C-alpha cells in the first residue's frame with residue numbers, strides 16, 4: 001500500500017476535514033497527474049477543505065488524487081520562482097526551502113495542503129492585509145481543461161481562465177503544475193508578540209492597530225464567555241526574525257501528537273473548558289517562535305478532527321466589512337446554542353485577482369461547529385442571513401451547508417465566473433459535491 005495515498009486506484013470512502021458530509025465508494029485515480037486528469041471530474045489534494053469542495057459530484061467521472069504528483073520541477077534562486085507539480089505539499093516545500101531562506105509568500109493555517117489546493121481555494125494567511133491571497137504570487141499554471149487540452153495559462157495568455165481558476169475550487173480545470181514566486185525571508189524563525197484583551201471590541205481594535213504595523217496578525221477569541229467578557233481574546237502578531245535575533249540552527253520539525261479515534265470529545269462543556277484553559281495559558285509576551293507553532297498550531301495534533309466524533313463538524317468562516325457586526329454575529333451564534341474552540345479573527349485586505357476569491361476588506365471570523373444535523377443547518381442559515389444583510393461573505397473551502405441563494409447574494413461576480421467556466425467546460429464535465437449543492441450542477 002502507498003502510505004502517502006492509501007487506497008489510491010480503488011474505491012474509498014472520502015470526507016472533508018470536517019468529517020461531514022461523507023462520500024462512499026468513490027473511485028479515485030492516482031498516479032501520473034497528466035494521465036489521471038484525462039476525463040476526471042475533479043482533483044483532490046490532501047482533503048483539507050472542511051466541507052464538500054473536494055468530494056465527488058453524484059454521477060460524475062472519477063476523481064484524480066494529486067498527492068503523488070509531487071516533483072519540484074525548477075527553481076531560480078535569483079528570482080525565487082518555483083515550478084512544481086500540483087500535488088507537492090506545503091510541508092515538503094517548507095522542509096526543503098525554509099532552511100535555505102525561502103517561504104511561500106502566503107500560507108494557510110495548515111501545511112498539509114497541496115499547491116493545487118492552495119490555488120483552487122486561493123488561500124489566505126495571517127498576512128492577507130499586506131500580501132493578498134496565494135494567487136497574487138502565482139505566475140503561471142499548467143492546466144488540463146475540460147476538453148482534454150493541456151495549456152500553459154498565465155494572466156497574460158488567458159486572463160479570464162487564470163483569474164477564474166484562482167479560488168475556482170477546481171471547477172475550471174485540473175491544475176497540473178504551479179509556478180509561484182517565493183519570498184526571501186531574513187531567517188527561518190519568527191519574532192512573535194502576544195497581547196490579551198478583555199472583550200471583543202478591544203480585540204478588534206487591537207487587531208486593526210496591529211495590522212497597520214505588523215506583516216502577520218490574527219486573534220483567537222473565547223466564544224463561550226458572556227456579557228462584558230463576550231469575545232475576550234488574544235491578539236498574536238509576528239514577523240520573520242532578523243538573523244541576529246534568531247537561533248543559529250534552522251528549526252527542526254516539531255513533534256506531533258496523535259488524537260485517538262475516540263467518540264466525540266468536543267461538546268458544549270469541553271468546548272467551554274478548553275476556551276477557559278486557553279485564555280488562561282495565553283499570557284502576554286514576546287519572543288522567538290518556531291514557524292510551525294506560529295503558522296500551524298493545529299498540525300501538532302494529528303487527526304484533531306476526530307475529536308468531533310463520527311458526526312464531524314463544520315467550519316463557518318465569514319468576512320464582515322464592519323467591525324461592530326462581529327459581536328452581533330457572535331451573540332446570535334451563542335443564542336442558537338453554538339460553541340466553538342478554534343475561533344480565529346483575521347484582518348482581510350483588498351480583494352485580489354481571483355474572480356471568485358473569498359476575501360474582501362473587513363475582518364474574518366472562523367468558528368468550528370459540531371455537526372448536529374438540522375440544528376446546525378438552521379444555525380448556518382441564520383448566520384448567513386445576517387452575513388448577507390451586513391455585506392459579509394463565507395469561504396467555500398470551509399463550507400458544507402450554505403444555501404445557493406445565500407451564496408449568490410454574497411458573491412456578486414458569480415455570473416461572470418460561471419460564464420468563463422461554461423466557456424471552457426460547456427458540457428459541465430468538471431463538478432464537485434459542492435458545485436452540485438451551490439451552483440445547481442446537474443448530476
Ligand SMILES: Cc1cc2nc3c(=O)[nH]c(=O)nc-3n(C[C@H](O)[C@H](O)[C@H](O)COP(=O)(O)OP(=O)(O)OC[C@H]3O[C@@H](n4cnc5c(N)ncnc54)[C@H](O)[C@@H]3O)c2cc1C
Pocket residue numbers: 017042043044045046047048049050053054066086087107108109110112113114115116117118120121122123124125169170171173174175176298397398432
Ligand atoms: C487546520 C486547517 C487550517 C486552515 N487554514 C486556512 C487558512 O488559514 N487560510 C485558508 O485560505 N485556508 C485554510 N484552510 C483550508 C485549506 O487551505 C484549503 O481548503 C486548501 O484548498 C486545502 O488544500 P488541499 O490540497 O487539502 O485541497 P483539497 O481539500 O483536497 O481540495 C480543495 C479544493 O481544491 C481543489 N483542488 C485540489 N487540487 C487541485 C488541482 N490540482 N487542480 C484543481 N483543483 C484542485 C479541489 O477540487 C477542491 O475544490 C485550512 C484547513 C485546515 C484543515
